[in-house]
Amino acid sequence: MKLLLLFFVLITTSAVAQQPAGQTDLVKTSEQYFNEKMASDHIVGLSAAIILDGKVIWQQGFGYADRENKIAMTPQTVVNIGSITKTFTALALMQLNEQGKLDINKPLKTYLPRFRPMAGPGISPDRITLKAVMTHTSGIQSDIWKNSDLESGKYTDIPGFVNQTCLLYPAGMVGLYSNAGYNLLGNVIKAVSKEDYADYIHRHILDPLAMSHSGFAMDSLQNRCKIYAYGQNFKVFELRDIASGGIYADLNDFTKYATCLLKAYRGETNSIIKASTLHEMFCLQNASVPIETNKKGLGWFMFKNDSTFAVYHAGSAGFAQAKLLLFPEKNAAVIVMTNTAEGGQAAEDFCFKLLPRFGLRVSDLFPAPVTGVVLDTSHLAQLSPAELKKHAGSYAKATSYATISVADKYLRMCENDEITILKPLSANQYVPYEISGNDTLMKKSGQRFFFINIHGYHYLIQRSGEREYNWGYQLKPVDVSLWQKRTGLYQQYGYQMLIGDSKFKSVELYITPDRVLMCRLRTMGSTNEIPLDVIDNNHALSSGVNAGFGGFTVTFKTNKDEQLVDFAGITFRK
Structure with a gap:
C-alpha cells in the first residue's frame, strides 16, 4: 500500500504554509481519500481543489494525464468539464439579461423565431420561456444524437433538429434534463449578442478571468489529458454541443471561475456579473414544478434547507468527469476533475461528504413533496x-x-x-x-x-x-391494429455515435398483453426495455423522466419499401 501511495501522489502546487489545524486536517483527509480511491476505483488521473474563505487552500494532481507516456496529472492538465459548461451558458444569458438585451421571462421563440417543434394537445412552444429552458422544465427532449460529434455537426444545427421532434410535456410541468435545450440557448446567445457562442464565452467570461488555458476543442488547447474507461484509453470524442458540454479547463483556471463567483455573490468588484444577478441565479426557481427530481437555480442544481444552500453541477463528456460545488454564503468551493469514467463516483462522493461541514445534507437536493399529508394506516377507506x-x-x-x-x-x-x-x-x-x-x-x-x-x-x-x-x-392502450404492423427488429444504419457503450445496434418493437408499446433498445453495452407513450400515428415518447433513455421523441416513417424508426436522431430500419 505504501508503494501505491507513493505512486499516486505526484504533484501539489498550492499548499499554504501554516494552515489552521482544521484546514490541515481537511487537506490530509482529502489526500488520503483520493490516494485510496485512485487504487480501488482504477482511476488513471484526477485533480482536485478546495477553496475556503475565498482562497485556494489545496489543489493537487494524482495519477496520469497520459498513462502511456507517463505524463502526470497536475493542476495544469486540461480536462473537458462537460455539462458544467451549462453554468457558463446560464451566466452568459444573465449577463445579456442584466444589460437589457434579453428577458429570460420571455418566450424562447422571441429570440429564436425558427424554434418550431411539433406540439401535442395542451402543449405550446409559445409558453416556453428562456427561464424554463435554463431550469430544464421546458418539455424539450433530452438530447439529439444525429451528427453529435464536432466533425459532423455544429451547435447551430440544433434548432433544425429540434423542429423535427415533439415537445414532450407542457412547460413548467416536468423536470427533464435537456442538453438540446441548452444548445438552443447557445443559439440565443449568438442571435442576441451577434457573436458566435464560443467567441462570446471567451470575450465575456474566460478572458476577463484570465482563464488562458481554457476554451473549446477548436482552440487546440495544450496539456489536454487522454481519456480512459474499463482500463482502456479511448479516442477523444469532440462534442458538437459546445453550449451544453464543450468547455475544457485546467484546475488552475477552474478555481479562478469558482472564486470569481464567490466574490461576485458577496458583492466584491468583478468584471463578470452583478451580485444581484448572481443572487437570482442562486435562488430556488423550480419550487412550483410538480414532477421534479432536484432543486434548481438558473443553470445550477441546489442543496437548500432553512439555514443555508449550495449550488452544484456535474459534467461528463467522453468519459472525462468534473464536479463543481459552491457554498456561496460560506465563501467556499470544491472542484474535482478526472479523465477516467470510473472516477466520477469518487469525485461526487468527495463533494457530497463535505456537505455536513457547511450545514447541508444530500437530502437537501430533493424537492419538497407534492403529495401532501401522509395518512395513518389504522383506518382504511371504503371505496366503490x-x-x-x-x-x-x-x-x-x-x-x-x-x-x-x-x-x-x-x-x-x-x-x-x-x-x-x-x-x-x-x-x-x-x-x-x-x-x-x-x-x-x-x-x-x-x-x-x-x-x-x-x-x-x-x-x-x-x-x-x-x-x-x-x-x-x-398510458392509453395502443391501437394494436395500427401498431402491430410496425413491430419487429430494426437494425441501426447511417450516422453512429462514435464512443463507448452509446453505440447503437438495434431497436425491437413489440406490444405486451397489456397493450403497451415497448422498445427493446440494444447498444454495444446494454439492452434497455423502454415503454413508449404514443403521441400520434407517427410519433411516440420514450417514457421515464431523467433516467436512461427516457424523454425522447421516437419517430416512425417509411422510405419506399423500408420501415424506419428514428430514436433521438439515430436511425434504424427493417
Whole structure:
C-alpha cells in the first residue's frame, strides 16, 4: 500500500504554509481519500481543489494525464468539464439579461423565431420561456444524437433538429434534463449578442478571468489529458454541443471561475456579473414544478434547507468527469476533475461528504413533496369499484411499466411479475403490501402510493419518507391494429455515435398483453426495455423522466419499401 501511495501522489502546487489545524486536517483527509480511491476505483488521473474563505487552500494532481507516456496529472492538465459548461451558458444569458438585451421571462421563440417543434394537445412552444429552458422544465427532449460529434455537426444545427421532434410535456410541468435545450440557448446567445457562442464565452467570461488555458476543442488547447474507461484509453470524442458540454479547463483556471463567483455573490468588484444577478441565479426557481427530481437555480442544481444552500453541477463528456460545488454564503468551493469514467463516483462522493461541514445534507437536493399529508394506516377507506377503477391501467417507468387492476376492495399492482396490493387510505392515497409466503400480506413500512392529476395526466407517485419517486402517468392502450404492423427488429444504419457503450445496434418493437408499446433498445453495452407513450400515428415518447433513455421523441416513417424508426436522431430500419 505504501508503494501505491507513493505512486499516486505526484504533484501539489498550492499548499499554504501554516494552515489552521482544521484546514490541515481537511487537506490530509482529502489526500488520503483520493490516494485510496485512485487504487480501488482504477482511476488513471484526477485533480482536485478546495477553496475556503475565498482562497485556494489545496489543489493537487494524482495519477496520469497520459498513462502511456507517463505524463502526470497536475493542476495544469486540461480536462473537458462537460455539462458544467451549462453554468457558463446560464451566466452568459444573465449577463445579456442584466444589460437589457434579453428577458429570460420571455418566450424562447422571441429570440429564436425558427424554434418550431411539433406540439401535442395542451402543449405550446409559445409558453416556453428562456427561464424554463435554463431550469430544464421546458418539455424539450433530452438530447439529439444525429451528427453529435464536432466533425459532423455544429451547435447551430440544433434548432433544425429540434423542429423535427415533439415537445414532450407542457412547460413548467416536468423536470427533464435537456442538453438540446441548452444548445438552443447557445443559439440565443449568438442571435442576441451577434457573436458566435464560443467567441462570446471567451470575450465575456474566460478572458476577463484570465482563464488562458481554457476554451473549446477548436482552440487546440495544450496539456489536454487522454481519456480512459474499463482500463482502456479511448479516442477523444469532440462534442458538437459546445453550449451544453464543450468547455475544457485546467484546475488552475477552474478555481479562478469558482472564486470569481464567490466574490461576485458577496458583492466584491468583478468584471463578470452583478451580485444581484448572481443572487437570482442562486435562488430556488423550480419550487412550483410538480414532477421534479432536484432543486434548481438558473443553470445550477441546489442543496437548500432553512439555514443555508449550495449550488452544484456535474459534467461528463467522453468519459472525462468534473464536479463543481459552491457554498456561496460560506465563501467556499470544491472542484474535482478526472479523465477516467470510473472516477466520477469518487469525485461526487468527495463533494457530497463535505456537505455536513457547511450545514447541508444530500437530502437537501430533493424537492419538497407534492403529495401532501401522509395518512395513518389504522383506518382504511371504503371505496366503490368505480372509484378504484379510475386508477386502473399501465404506468410507464424508464425501463419497465406497472399495471394496476381492481382486486375486490383493493388495487393490485404488477411489475415484472412482482405483485403489490394497494389498500386505500383515501380516494388517492394507498398503502402498499407485498405478498409473502402463502399469500400473507406484509405492509411496506413508511411507504405510500399517490394518484395525482397534473395538467390532464394521471400520475402514480411513490412516497417514502420525504422522498417522492415518479412512476409515470397512466398510458392509453395502443391501437394494436395500427401498431402491430410496425413491430419487429430494426437494425441501426447511417450516422453512429462514435464512443463507448452509446453505440447503437438495434431497436425491437413489440406490444405486451397489456397493450403497451415497448422498445427493446440494444447498444454495444446494454439492452434497455423502454415503454413508449404514443403521441400520434407517427410519433411516440420514450417514457421515464431523467433516467436512461427516457424523454425522447421516437419517430416512425417509411422510405419506399423500408420501415424506419428514428430514436433521438439515430436511425434504424427493417
